[in-house]
Amino acid sequence: MADVNRITRLGMVNAYLVREDDGLTLIDTMLGGSAGKIIAGAEVSGAPIVRILLTHAHGDHIGSLDALKERLPEGEVIISTRDARLLAKDMSLDPDEPKDKLRGGYPGAETKPDRTVDPGDRVGSLDVVAAPGHTPGHVALLDPRDRTLYCGDAYSTLGGVATSAKVNPLFPLALFTWHRPTELESARALRALEPARLAPGHGKVVESPLEAMDRAIARAS
Numbered sequence: 001m002a003d004v005n006r007i008t009r010l011g012m013v014n015a016y017l018v019r020e021d022d023g024l025t026l027i028d029t030m031l032g033g034s035a036g037k038i039i040a041g042a043e044v045s046g047a048p049i050v051r052i053l054l055t056h057a058h059g060d061h062i063g064s065l066d067a068l069k070e071r072l073p074e075g076e077v078i079i080s081t082r083d084a085r086l087l088a089k090d091m092s093l094d095p096d097e098p099k100d101k102l103r104g105g106y107p108g109a110e111t112k113p114d115r116t117v118d119p120g121d122r123v124g125s126l127d128v129v130a131a132p133g134h135t136p137g138h139v140a141l142l143d144p145r146d147r148t149l150y151c152g153d154a155y156s157t158l159g160g161v162a163t164s165a166k167v168n169p170l171f172p173l174a175l176f177t178w179h180r181p182t183e184l185e186s187a188r189a190l191r192a193l194e195p196a197r198l199a200p201g202h203g204k205v206v207e208s209p210l211e212a213m214d215r216a217i218a219r220a221s
């Protein structure tokens with residue numbers, strides 16, 4: 001099994017430390033109050049956090065961003081161009097976007113991103129992959145070195161592998177999804193990448209997830 005370095009609060013909310021030649025990329029920052037736990041995790045890894053990469057702007061993913069930036073002022077903060085607006089509490093929708101209500105908590109942050117990225121870009125070794133739907137600018141990160149897919153909230157594995165396009169009674173993440181048809185398209189596109197493992201924002205890391213992803217897509221279709 002690949003060494004996927006997950007930091008978690010009770011298995012419910014996750015962040016990940018991804019090793020690069022120049023240090024660690026932190027994917028997501030969990031809820032507020034998690035900075036100490038994340039930094040302690042990096043210390044165990046024996047490398048500094050050099051980048052903070054956000055899958056989307058919901059509060060349970062950006063919650064400790066400001067506290068981390070204060071303690072890691074050199075860390076480069078990166079988010080998608082689209083969700084950067086939500087991080088700045090700009091709740092406007094683009095003319096070509098569905099007019100569905102933005103759901104879930106968007107507390108915003110004081111921290112401004114040092115860099116914004118779009119699908120097709122790279123952050124260290126990670127490929128930025130489009131995964132809109134849960135939020136307008138949600139992205140996933142594929143590590144081509146071991147084909148781990150850091151999928152944010154496009155899928156969760158809490159209560160079984162599920163998309164966030166349909167309510168899973170065991171963990172109803174879809175209640176916080178902006179546009180479920182778009183999210184379902186993203187779930188299909190991520191499945192087509194044939195990841196070797198799924199590392200979600202909520203729940204455990206799942207090895208060889210393709211059949212479970214197929215079942216999750218079928219349930220939401």
Ligand SMILES: [Zn+2]
Nearest residue numbers: 058060153201
């Ligand atoms: Zn979440």
